[in-house]
Amino acid sequence: xxxxxxxxxxxxxxxxxxxxxxxxxxxxxxxxxxxxxxxxxxxxxxxxxxxxxxxxxxxxxxxxxxxxxxxxxxxxxxxxxxxxxxxxxxxxxxxxxxxxxxxxxxxxxxxxxxxxxxxxxxxxxxxxxxxxxxxxxxxx
Amino acid sequence: xxxxxxxxxxxxxxxxxxxxxxxxxxxxxxxxxxxxxxxxxxxxxxxxxxxxxxxxxxxxxxxxxxxxxxxxxxxxxxxxxxxxxxxxxxxxxxxxxxxxxxxxxxxxxxxxxxxxxxxxxxxxxxxxxxxxxxxxxxxx
DNA sequence: AATAGTTTGCAACTAAGTTGCAAATAATTT
DNA sequence: AAATTATTTGCAACTTAGTTGCAAACTATT
Numbered sequence: 001x002x003x004x005x006x007x008x009x010x011x012x013x014x015x016x017x018x019x020x021x022x023x024x025x026x027x028x029x030x031x032x033x034x035x036x037x038x039x040x041x042x043x044x045x046x047x048x049x050x051x052x053x054x055x056x057x058x059x060x061x062x063x064x065x066x067x068x069x070x071x072x073x074x075x076x077x078x079x080x081x082x083x084x085x086x087x088x089x090x091x092x093x094x095x096x097x098x099x100x101x102x103x104x105x106x107x108x109x110x111x112x113x114x115x116x117x118x119x120x121x122x123x124x125x126x127x128x129x130x131x132x133x134x135x136x137x138x139x140x
Numbered sequence: 141x142x143x144x145x146x147x148x149x150x151x152x153x154x155x156x157x158x159x160x161x162x163x164x165x166x167x168x169x170x171x172x173x174x175x176x177x178x179x180x181x182x183x184x185x186x187x188x189x190x191x192x193x194x195x196x197x198x199x200x201x202x203x204x205x206x207x208x209x210x211x212x213x214x215x216x217x218x219x220x221x222x223x224x225x226x227x228x229x230x231x232x233x234x235x236x237x238x239x240x241x242x243x244x245x246x247x248x249x250x251x252x253x254x255x256x257x258x259x260x261x262x263x264x265x266x267x268x269x270x271x272x273x274x275x276x277x278x279x280x
Numbered sequence: 281a282a283t284a285g286t287t288t289g290c291a292a293c294t295a296a297g298t299t300g301c302a303a304a305t306a307a308t309t310t
Numbered sequence: 311a312a313a314t315t316a317t318t319t320g321c322a323a324c325t326t327a328g329t330t331g332c333a334a335a336c337t338a339t340t
Contacts, residue, residue, distance in 0.1 A: 005319085015286060015337050048289045051303095053328065067208040069269060096257065099264055113253030115268065117236065120275030125221055127269040128255065129209060136259030155306050176296085188320045191299065240328060 008080055012062040019047045023055050024064070033078035033095070033104035068095045068104060068126055081108045091129060098134035105134065152202040159187045163195050163202070173208055173218035173235070173244035208244060209267055210236045220247050233267060238274035246275065 005024050006016045015019060026042055027034060039052055047055075056077055065103040068076040077094075094107040112126060145164050146246045154160060166182055167174060179192055187195075194219055199205040208216040218235075234247040252266060 016335075017287065019175065019288075046211070049327090050290085050329080051288055061150060062192060067213075069211045069213070071207060071209045071267065073207075073213060073215050075213045092218060099181040107257065110255070110257065113255060115234065115253060115270060116250065116274070117247065117270065117272075118250070119279050121236060122278065123270055123272040126272040127211065127271075129267040129269070130255060130257065130259060130263055131267075132257075132263040135258070138260050138262065157306070157318065159319075189296090190321085191297080191319060194318085 007066065014058065014062060019051050020055055023052065024044065024059070027055060027065065027077075027079045033076040033106065034077055035074050037074075041064055068093070068106075070097065070104075070130065071129070071131075076104050078104065078106050081106075092115070093128060095128065096130045096132065096134065098137055099121075100133055100137040103134055103136070144266065148204065152200065152204060154202065159232065160195055160198075161190050162186065163192065164199070167217075167219045169207065172218040173246065175214050175216055177214075195236070204217050206233070208233075208246075208268065210244075211269070211271075218244065218246050223248075234270060235268065236270045236274065238277055238278040239271055240273055243274055 001016065001018075001020045002025070005021050005028075008024065009016045009020055013081070022043060023034065023039060026039060030038075036052060036056060039056075043052070056065070060067060063080055065077045066080050068078060070076055076095075094110045095109055095114060096105045096106075107130075112128060115123070115126060117123060141156065141158075141161045143159050143167070145168075145236065148154045148164065149160055162183060163179060166179060168235050176192060176196060179196075183192070196205070200207060200217070203220055205217045208218060210216055216235075232253060234250045236245045237245055238244075247270075252268060255263070255266060257263060
């Protein structure tokens with residue numbers, strides 16, 4: 001277990017267990033968003049289905065990862081950047097989903113444009129989903 | 141069965157059946173987005189679960205309704221406006237989901253802002269999800 | 281090293297969604 | 311308007327996704 005990963009878990013007041021470390025490492029290596037199924041595949045039979053569900057849930061609660069809404073209704077999870085904290089998710093992200101390879105990127109550094117709503121509506125958060133062809137698929 | 145509803149179905153080359161007409165009417169009355177569960181509740185035991193699934197699927201294919209991605213992973217369906225046609229959905233919508241009452245509105249007439257992506261990424265469509273408090277909840 | 285607190289895996293369950301097929305309904309033809 | 315054809319529906323059975331309770335295993339604390 002990498003000390004860096006243990007640090008992250010401790011910082012969120014979570015005990016450093018095999019499964020948590022492994023799943024967190026997966027996210028760091030991938031760099032993109034993952035589904036529950038992705039993680040189940042990549043970890044093989046190492047951990048129980050239920051453990052993966054619970055780990056993802058805990059990570060979301062602690063602000064380590066966040067969920068991404070998708071059109072095809074598969075829940076995607078991705079690492080939060082430092083500005084994400086407990087109870088404060090989903091806001092102001094731009095997510096890019098490749099039509100070709102389905103890889104999902106968090107584009108945290110892109111400015112989100114201002115959206116004007118009709119009278120009577122007040123905004124608390126915005127999620128922007130962009131579809132298209134990703135850098136990787138374009139280069140090949 | 142209203143003739144207007146029959147018209148809509150015929151226009152999409154669908155035979156006008158009880159279930160289709162009833163479900164389409166539901167959407168028109170609601171004016172907001174509905175989930176499969178909403179429809180199952182509102183129609184009672186009138187139609188089989190499977191029929192509702194298939195009807196929604198058909199409506200999406202024919203461009204009568206479109207799906208809305210949500211953070212909590214419940215598939216929402218809403219009536220398409222006239223500019224929506226078969227095979228051409230999801231693009232350039234703004235959807236507003238109320239934090240309080242969970243009602244979902246399609247804000248079709250709001251301009252979607254331009255989004256600039258990093259080099260190598262090309263956009264084919266955009267889905268914007270806005271959370272907040274809706275007009276209705278604010279007035280009360 | 282022993283104890284207290286947390287997490288995991290298992291089993292069993294609920295909920296969501298899909299598929300094949302015979303019966304019922306809608307559209308078409310005569 | 312009756313008969314034929316094509317489409318749609320409901321049922322049953324199934325797969326997949328997600329949840330819950332609880333004893334055993336593991337982490338953290340003393």
